[in-house]
Amino acid sequence: MAERYRPYTTVACVIEAQEKFLIVEELIAGELKYNQPAGHIEADESIVDACIREVKEETGLALQPQGLVGIYQYRASEVLSFVRYTFFVKLDKVLTSKPEDPTINALKWLSLDEINQLSSCHRSPLVLKSIDDYLDGKHYPLEIIDDEYV
Template sequence: MHKPHVTVAAIVKKNDYYLLVKERDKFTKKICYNQPAGHLEDKETLAQAASRELLEETGLTLAPMGLIGIYNLHAANGVHYLRFCFMFDGENIDDEPIPLDNDIISANWHTVEHIKTLPLRSHLVLQCIEDSQARPLQSLDFIYDD
């Protein structure tokens, strides 16, 4: 039976900057940039997973404001991902992000124009940012958690 990998991603915006993490792609071994993101864990809601990944990869504790979108990706590495992308408000963040996860090299703020020049983990990194600018957020109530 086919089972896609359920992942979450955190879009954090502060003024005109978006938070990305610098990491090494486990498939290609190349340095790339991604939103704070990762896999859903047992007994965790999607929103909780997004907040946990944000904390682990940036040291920031925030709650999501809403859902940007759901993305179905058949990646080049042969893995099927079902990605839930959440929006976080970074306007009141004064501290520099400090990754707690050893797999994260750094976490930094970037403009959209700069992000377009970076080696991205997937095209969904930019797609989710663009969608966050163009779409209304879905309420977290949109997701039923049992």
């Protein structure tokens, strides 16, 4: 019998303010990579709570997601796959903060053009896809996620 497919379940958050997006810069295997604040869901938390925690850890900001952009399935390699819940927060102004997670090198507020210029260094194609979907108006209510059984 073939091994059962078990993708990692992750969360991410598109954070926008004044037509800029908050991007985290990470050093992964010696290479700079750019991503939205993102990470894995822990066993004792809801999907939304995982987003709140990851945003706080990676940016130092205590933000409540305002909605869901989409749920994405991404195959990084033959043995590594993800199901990613991407949320969004729209702020009135750019906020200054500092990451709590030591694996985050820096936080950057970047325009869409600047993010596009870094595309070869994105953690995955979902970085740009999530922003594009957000800008295309893909905004779903948080109630679409039923976490009553956590």
